[in-house]
Amino acid sequence: MGVAINPSEFLVAPDDVPYYLQLLESPDREQWLKAEAVLIPFAQGRAVPDANQHRLLVDFDKACVHNKHLVDAGALPTYTQHLLRAMTSLKGLNFQYMELEMVERLLGQLNRAITMLYLVVTLSPHASRPAMQRSLVDVGLFPPHQLLVDIFDCLQVHHAIPGFPIKRLMLLVYVWITTILGDLNELDRLKAARRQHHHL
Numbered sequence: 276m277g278v279a280i281n282p283s284e285f286l287v288a289p290d291d292v293p294y295y296l297q298l299l300e301s302p303d304r305e306q307w308l309k310a311e312a313v314l315i316p317f318a319q320g321r322a323v324p325d326a327n328q329h330r331l332l333v334d335f336d337k338a339c340v341h342n343k344h345l346v347d348a349g350a351l352p353t354y355t356q357h358l359l360r361a362m363t364s365l366k367g368l369n370f371q372y373m374e375l376e377m378v379e380r381l382l383g384q385l386n387r388a389i390t391m392l393y394l395v396v397t398l399s400p401h402a403s404r405p406a407m408q409r410s411l412v413d414v415g416l417f418p419p420h421q422l423l424v425d426i427f428d429c430l431q432v433h434h435a436i437p438g439f440p441i442k443r444l445m446l447l448v449y450v451w452i453t454t455i456l457g458d459l460n461e462l463d464r465l466k467a468a469r470r471q472h473h474h475l
Contacts, residue, residue: 287313289344296345296353307357311387314350317341318394333398342398346407350395355414355422358388362429370436382438389443393450402454411455423448 287295298310320337342350361384370378401407415423426444433439457465 287317289341289348292317292344292348292350296348296350299353299357307384311391314345315387315391315394318345318391318398333394335398338394338398339400342395343400345395346399346401350391351407351410352414352420354388354392354395355420358385358392359420359422359425361385361388362425365429365433378436378438382436382440386440386443389440389447393443393447396447396454397450408455411451415451415455423451 292314295310295313298306299314301307318333318338318341320334320339320341361381364381364384368381396402396411399407414420426448430441430444434441
């Protein structure tokens with residue numbers, strides 16, 4: 276007789292990552308929740324989920340390895356689409372007349388989608404590679420995704436909603452752009468190297 280085990284109670288094997296990414300693309304919300312319960316702690320380098328999955332505490336070394344598996348399995352476009360879907364679900368809603376439970380559910384979904392994308396962009400060892408940087412430019416700025424454009428549209432419309440994750444979205448934008456351009460210290464080094472090369 277088999278024993279039913281919640282998949283979020285054990286560390287998912289790298290070979291199983293594509294399966295959970297596929298669940299995340301499902302139109303069924305229960306499938307999303309199942310995938311999120313596994314993929315978020317996996318990206319954090321954990322064997323089990325936190326009681327509060329919004330926390331971004333990670334086991335850094337394991338998290339980097341796990342996020343490499345996620346990127347190799349196609350997590351970046353899948354997570355991007357998941358966040359776009361979470362933002363799209365907010366469009367046209369009048370939050371003043373909605374039940375608090377529904378608002379919390381929608382914002383919780385948005386928070387989890389932000390968390391997943393933030394972790395894979397921040398902790399992937401591929402982040403410094405040109406291929407990953409080109410992918411971030413393509414997904415962030417150009418059709419069909421245009422994630423960064425949609426994030427600013429979402430902020431413009433919904434920033435006044437109590438509990439709306441303004442700082443989380445802005446932090447995602449920040450790590451997205453700095454992954455493409457490098458941080459300020461790196462930019463200063465590139466400027467100095469350019470001046471030296473051209474004897475300026």
